[in-house]
Amino acid sequence: xxxxxxxxxxxxxxxxxxxxxxxxxxxxxxxxxxxxxxxxxxxxxxxxxxxxxxxxxxxxxxxxxxxxxxxxxxxxxxxxxxxxxxxxxxxxxxxxxxxxxxxxxxxxxxxxxxxxxxxxxxxxxxxxxxxxxxxxxxxxxxxxxxxxxxxxxxxxxxxxxxxxxxxxxxxxxxxxxxxxxxxxxxxxxxxxxxxxxxx
Amino acid sequence: xxxxxxxxxxxxxxxxxxxxxxxxxxxxxxxxxxxxxxxxxxxxxxxxxxxxxxxxxxxxxxxxxxxxxxxxxxxxxxxxxxxxxxxxxxxxxxxxxxxxxxxxxxxxxxxxxxxxxxxxxxxxxxxxxxxxxxxxxxxxxxxxxxxxxxxxxxxxxxxxxxxxxxxxxxxxxxxxxxxxxxxxxxxxxxxxxxxxxxx
DNA sequence: GTCTATATCATGATAGAC
DNA sequence: GTCTATCATGATATAGAC
Numbered sequence: 377x378x379x380x381x382x383x384x385x386x387x388x389x390x391x392x393x394x395x396x397x398x399x400x401x402x403x404x405x406x407x408x409x410x411x412x413x414x415x416x417x418x419x420x421x422x423x424x425x426x427x428x429x430x431x432x433x434x435x436x437x438x439x440x441x442x443x444x445x446x447x448x449x450x451x452x453x454x455x456x457x458x459x460x461x462x463x464x465x466x467x468x469x470x471x472x473x474x475x476x477x478x479x480x481x482x483x484x485x486x487x488x489x490x491x492x493x494x495x496x497x498x499x500x501x502x503x504x505x506x507x508x509x510x511x512x513x514x515x516x517x518x519x520x521x522x523x524x525x526x527x528x529x530x531x532x533x534x535x536x537x538x539x540x541x542x543x544x545x546x547x548x549x550x551x552x553x554x555x556x557x558x559x560x561x562x563x564x565x566x567x568x569x570x571x572x573x574x575x
Numbered sequence: 576x577x578x579x580x581x582x583x584x585x586x587x588x589x590x591x592x593x594x595x596x597x598x599x600x601x602x603x604x605x606x607x608x609x610x611x612x613x614x615x616x617x618x619x620x621x622x623x624x625x626x627x628x629x630x631x632x633x634x635x636x637x638x639x640x641x642x643x644x645x646x647x648x649x650x651x652x653x654x655x656x657x658x659x660x661x662x663x664x665x666x667x668x669x670x671x672x673x674x675x676x677x678x679x680x681x682x683x684x685x686x687x688x689x690x691x692x693x694x695x696x697x698x699x700x701x702x703x704x705x706x707x708x709x710x711x712x713x714x715x716x717x718x719x720x721x722x723x724x725x726x727x728x729x730x731x732x733x734x735x736x737x738x739x740x741x742x743x744x745x746x747x748x749x750x751x752x753x754x755x756x757x758x759x760x761x762x763x764x765x766x767x768x769x770x771x772x773x774x
Numbered sequence: 775g776t777c778t779a780t781a782t783c784a785t786g787a788t789a790g791a792c
Numbered sequence: 793g794t795c796t797a798t799c800a801t802g803a804t805a806t807a808g809a810c
Contacts, residue, residue: 392776408695410609413803424777429805431775493692495750496607503750505743529763533740536747537767540739541732544704548735551694551702564728568736572771591794612785623795624787630793634786781806788799 393431395421397445400438405484409439409497439497446489450509458512464520465574469566471513472542476558479546487550490543513539517573526573537572541565592630594620596644599637604683608638608696638696645688649708657711663719664773668765670712671741675757678745686749689742712738716772725772736771740764 390398399421403412414435418425432438453474461467479486494501504510517535520526526534542565548554554561589597598620602611613634617624631637652673660666678685693700703709716734719725725733741764747753753760 408692411695414805415803425805426778426807427776435804491692493607493690496610503747503752505747505750505752529767530760532747532753533744533760533763533767536743537740537764537771540741540743541736541771542739544735544739544742545732548702548704548731551704553702553704554731561729561732564732565736568728568732568771572736572740572767613787614785625789625796626794628787775810777808777810779807779809782804784803785801786799787801789797790795791797792793792795 392421392423392427395423396428396431396438397442400442401484401488404439404442404492405487409492436497439494440501442488443494443498443501446485447507447509449485450489451512454509454512454516458516464516464523464525465570467516468513468520468538469570471516472539472566472569473559473562475542475546476562479549480557480559483550486546491547491550510535524575527575529573534573538569541569541572591620591622591626594622595627595630595637596641599641600683600687603638603641603691604686608691635696638693639700641687642693642697642700645684646706646708648684649688650711653708653711653715657715663715663722663724664769666715667712667719667737668769670715671738671765671768672758672761674741674745675761678748679756679758682749685745690746690749709734723774726774728772733772737768740768740771 396417399417400412403416403420407416414425414428417438418428421428428438432441454471457467457470457474461470475486490504495503514531514535517526517538518531521528521531521534526538545554545558545561545565549558595616598616599611602615602619613624613627616637617627620627627637631640653670656666656669656673660669674685689703694702713730713734716725716737717730720727720730720733725737744753744757744760744764748757
C-alpha cells in the first residue's frame with residue numbers, strides 16, 4: 377500500500393504544497409511579492425523549482441492559492457462567531473477580539489490578507505474590502521440595525537466606522553508603530569467603536 | 576541670457592524632473608511600482624532614460640522624491656488647518672473634509688501616500704502611520720483632550736478611532752468599492768467618528 | 775512527482791557622443 | 793543636460809532525466 381498524503385505528512389512534516397505556501401507567506405510578507413523569487417521560495421521550503429511548477433501554475437498562482445486559503449479560514453471563523461453569538465454587539469466585539477488575537481499570533485497571515493496590495497500581483501483578485509469576510513461583517517452590522525442595536529444608516533458606512541479604528545490599529549501594529557500588544561488596547565478601542573454606531 | 580527654469584517651464588509645460596514625477600505617480604498607482612519599468616516612465620514622460628538617471632539616482636530615488644513631495648504638501652495643508660481653526664472638533668472635521676476632497680480630486684496622490692506598501696520599495700521610508708502628517712493628527716487630538724473636547728485616553732488610540740473610519744472609507748473608494756463620491760458621505764462618517772471620541 | 779540544467783527575456787543601470 | 797546604444801544581471805518558466 378502506497379503512502380497516503382496523511383502518512384506522508386506525518387513523516388515529512390508537511391506535504392510540498394503546504395510547505396511552499398508557508399514559505400511564500402513568510403517571504404511575501406517579509407520582503408514583498410516582487411522581491412521574492414520562485415528560487416527563494418524553493419530554497420526556503422526545501423523543495424525544487426520543478427516541484428513548485430508541478431504544483432502551481434506560476435508564481436501568481438502561489439499567491440492566489442495563499443490568498444484563497446487565508447480568506448476561507450477567516451470566513452470559517454466569522455461563521456463560527458455568528459453561530460455562537462446572537463446580538464450584533466456580541467458578534468462584533470468577539471470578531472474584534474479575534475482579529476486582535478490573530479494579528480498577534482499570526483501577523484504574517486493578517487498582513488497578507490489585509491495589507492498587501494493584491495491588485496499589483498493578483499489582477500483577478502477582488503479588493504479586500506469587497507471580499508467575503510468584509511461582506512459578512514457588513515451583514516452583521518445590517519442585522520444589528522434591524523434589531524435596533526445600531527443606528528440606522530448605510531451599512532457600508534456603519535461597518536467601516538465600527539471596524540475602521542481597529543483595522544487601522546492592526547496595520548499600525550503590523551508596521552511596528554505600536555509597541556504594546558493589541559489585546560491590551562481592546563477595551564479602549566471597543567468603547568470608541570461601539571459609541572460610533574450604537575443607538 | 577539663458578533660459579531660466581521658469582521660462583523653460585512656460586515653454587515645455589514642465590521641467591523634466593516634474594514630468595518624470597508626474598508620470599511616475601500615475602504609473603506607480605496604476606500598475607504598481609514593480610510593474611513599472613524606468614523605460615515606461617521615460618516613455619510616458621517624454622524624456623530619455625539618460626535624462627532620468629541624470630536627475631535621479633535610481634528608480635527607488637524617484638519613488639522617494641515623489642513620496643517626500645506628497646507628504647510635504649500634506650503637512651502644509653494640516654499646518655494651514657491648525658492656523659485657521661482653534662477647536663479640535665473644527666480642525667479634525669476640516670481635515671476630514673479635505674482628505675475626502677483630495678481623494679476625489681487627486682486619487683493617485685492619495686493612493687500613493689496612503690495605500691502603497693512603501694516598505695517594499697522604499698526600505699528607508701518610515702511607515703505612513705508614523706509619518707509627520709499622522710503625528711500632526713495625533714497632536715491635534717491630544718490638544719483636544721487638554722481642552723476637554725475629547726475623552727481622555729491614549730492619543731494613538733483616539734486618533735486612530737477618530738480617523739480610522741474615514742481612512743478605511745477612503746481606501747474603499749480608491750479600490751472602486753464605493754460608487755458614490757466621499758463628500759456625500761461626510762456627515763454620516765463625521766457623526767460616527769466624533770461620537771467615538773467626544774466627551 | 776521530484777529533480778537539475780537551461781532557454782529566454784526584461785530590467786536596471788551605464789557609457790559616451792553631442 | 794539630453795540623448796542613443798548597450799551591458800550585465802537575475803528573473804520566470806520549461807525540458808527532460810530519473
